[in-house]
Amino acid sequence: MSRIGKIARRTFLIGSAAIAGGVAFGVYKYNEDPENPLTSEGDKAVLNPFVFVDENGITLITPKAEMGQGVHTTWAALIAEELDVELSQINVLHGPPAVAYYNSALMGLALPFLDYEVGKFQDNLRGYVGEAGKLLGIQLTGGSTSMKDGFERMRLVGASTRETFKLAAANRWGLDRADLSTSAGMVSSSDGRTATYVELAAEAAALKPPKVDLRSPNEWRLLGQSQPRVDMLAKVTGTAEFGADIRVPGMKFATVRMNPKRSSMLRFDASETEKMAGVERIVDLGDGIAVIASNTWLAMQAADAIEITWQDANYVETTEGFFDQLAQGFDGEVNATPREEGDVEQGFAGTEVYAEYKMPFLAHSTMEPMNATALYTAEAMTIWSGSQAPLSARDSAAEAVGLAPESVDLIVPYLGGAFGRRGETDFSDLAARVAKAMPGVPIKTTWSREEDMRHDTYRPPAIARFKGVVTEGEAVMLDGQIISQSVLDLDGANRENVTGSFDQPYGIPNYRIRGYLAELGVPTGFWRSVGASINGFVFDSFIDEMAHAAGRDPLEFRLELVRREHAPSATVLETLKNMTNWTGQTPDGIGRGVAFTYSFGTPVAEAIEVQDTGNGIKIAKCWIAADPGFALDPSIVEAQLFGGAIYGLSAAIMGEITFADGEVEQYNFPDYDALRMHTAPEFDVRILENNKFIGGIGEPGTPPAAPALANALFDLTGIRARELPLIKTFDLIT
Amino acid sequence: MQPLSTHIIRAFPDVLIDPIASFNSIKIKLKKEGSVSFKLTVNGVSHTVDLPAEVPLLWVLRDEIGMTGTKFGCGVAACGACTVHIDGEAVRSCQVQVADVWGDVTTIEGLGQPDTLSILQNAWLENQVAQCGYCQSGQIMQAAKLLADNSNPTDEDIDDAMQGNLCRCGTYPRIRAAIHDAAKSMGA
Known part of the structure; x- marks a missing residue:
């Protein structure tokens, strides 16, 4: 032990x-x-x-x-x-x-x-x-x-x-x-x-x-x-033990194939598979199959050879269908109005601004594919799972194999990336169910990258409709509506799907945010910075649009509104202004954008500089200023900030999960890539400690990244990106 | 989105497999139907495994020999997490069949252990590069090959050599700094 x-x-x-x-x-x-x-x-x-x-x-x-x-x-x-x-x-x-x-x-x-x-x-x-x-x-x-x-x-x-x-x-x-x-x-x-x-x-x-x-x-x-x-x-010697690395004497290696349409299984034919090299057992899971073999790769080969007939999806089958559903949802009831200041309906003189934004489904795509190892006996089970929520993972796995929770030990090794994905219990449950097929034998169940990509709990897609009015260079009204599928299973009003828009420290006298929920039927979940990852883009992009409509410098426009509400946030913006030597002017071929999001208790401002190389647009530089109150470990805080920004930029540039025939169309990294060494910008990070409270740091670096880039692209090209990913609109180098 | 082929080409800069040379370098004897006995030298230690010839080196290392420092990320040479050296060449071990292993294999475990760190691993430690750490074995093995070929790489050289290695935590700025530091230490 x-x-x-x-x-x-x-x-x-x-x-x-x-x-x-x-x-x-x-x-x-x-x-x-x-x-x-x-x-x-x-x-x-x-x-x-x-x-x-x-x-x-x-x-x-x-x-x-x-x-x-x-x-x-x-x-x-x-x-x-x-x-x-x-x-x-x-x-x-x-x-x-x-x-x-x-x-x-x-x-x-x-x-x-x-x-x-x-x-x-x-x-x-x-x-x-x-x-x-x-x-x-x-x-x-x-x-x-x-x-x-x-x-x-x-x-x-x-x-x-x-x-x-x-x-x-x-x-x-x-x-x-x-x-x-x-x-x-x-x-x-x-x-x-x-x-x-x-x-x-x-x-x-x-x-x-x-x-x-x-x-x-x-x-x-x-x-x-x-x-x-x-x-x-x-971690620099290959000796860190991740879930995928668990070794238990006598263990076997398995993989699973579950319905890419996310419903049940009608039948399967494994007659050819049983004879394949290394195969020990084909497991009928009812809603999918598992192959247990002497080697993970042999298990994956065998799983690919099984003919499976899947039940159709219980949701609309195409990306367009989901967005139609979302658009129709605006005709339904408001779920939550967590911010309503002044009276946005009173009628305003000035310049009206209106924009509709569209955000796609996103996968987490952790580097370590989903996996867990389980050893089941009739009385007890030990499960090794890289879980963000070990208590619920244990209880769920116990239920999946009919054991009492106290009969199950759950051991948490290192997690090879999580970003919210490993808060789910599905990968632990499946490993437990596979292990139950061979009591007394420890079995590691590893998903293929394709299985991982196509069976994620995705960040939900969203549509946002924002109206605003600027008068004499001032923002006098902002009225936002956002619809998405909630990642919380809550009855009644919840603010989660409007987080990042209603909770921003902007002193706009008439400020309303309304959230709407749609039930799309696709599994969705927590994705690094959750609602703020969606609404940070929407809210800050719209602020940028208002600044331009007002004829104001976008950084000064934000600073003036934030200063009214929260001094540490204003200092973050001022710091960014100094770091970037912000003038509001850029030479031809260079664009700069700024963005600000307050999330998880930490205000973060980011600026991005893009360059038109003549052979595609390059993201040259990213500046970050953040105030988590106490920077308990500055090196770790810095790493979380630039890492969070890279995660947000990857999604903003090229992240998109699409559906056809009820199945996700992306299989592996070539279809769902991310920033790499040659596309990641240079970073300059400044950490402040003016906030009175200790804030989070793992997520707040992510939300401002997408709008900072979109605003920089607007500065460069004059084209306003209201749909993600940005690769659809701009010739970005990937 | 990106066509698959461009990724495989750029993610796979160092591999040129000569099938005849690899056949001659390995003693193959038929064992039972489907399985063959292969002898591999990994980090200077000889291993014999009985497997179908198509099993990738990655899964021989991980599941047969039990060396888990080399990681599975994608299975299609698109992420670099499984990078090892064969006779000094950086290869994606998920794409090299056990029958095609043409020389001695070096993995992250062979580059340096916790009490015998290589200069490169020490630079990784000094720069506090890793976050989740899952891709780092592959990053380090790729960087080791870069420095073996080029003792003083520019940022552009680093971009070219390292772009096949994906990191979802976004550790790239510190990887770059660690490679520059290691180059300095090696030159010193």
């Missing part, structure tokens, strides 16, 4: 925090007294260990999935900061699924700005986050919430653990705890005595953790400084 498995078994099944020579530390809840995290109290007795110390050393247990965003490093740094250990002294493990590892930020319980003066749009953000929490399952890595979730809780864990070790040493030496000091995982006294945390573990286990105060940011030694990522060495 893995080390985390042993720890989990001891801590959760034995139910005690003090384990032969070791001790676990944690907290119950952000908003409860952390004084005694180890005491059982009825339903709240679940211990959620974040620090585990035994004879083998110090282990930090994080419930957060490492999918590239650096969360293992920064959560470790949050604990290590107060614990007085170095990052190099500790081992970081992903914890097991547990209710105790709830995401406090998603649950809306611990957004730090609750205690502060909350502006309108922040209030809206809080409401959205709370709604999302109801649906997502509570242990989730997503929504750019990890730092909001861990910022105080993890430091409290570190501090209370440190003070417990000091108390143990004080008792041992007959000294006062206040006279002891800690550093590098060791307690020292002024008379020269020392003891390591590991040596003190057994004694500390018997103690009640003292109440502690957190250190102020100006005392931090790790936080605020770029740290070497704890996963980097493994």
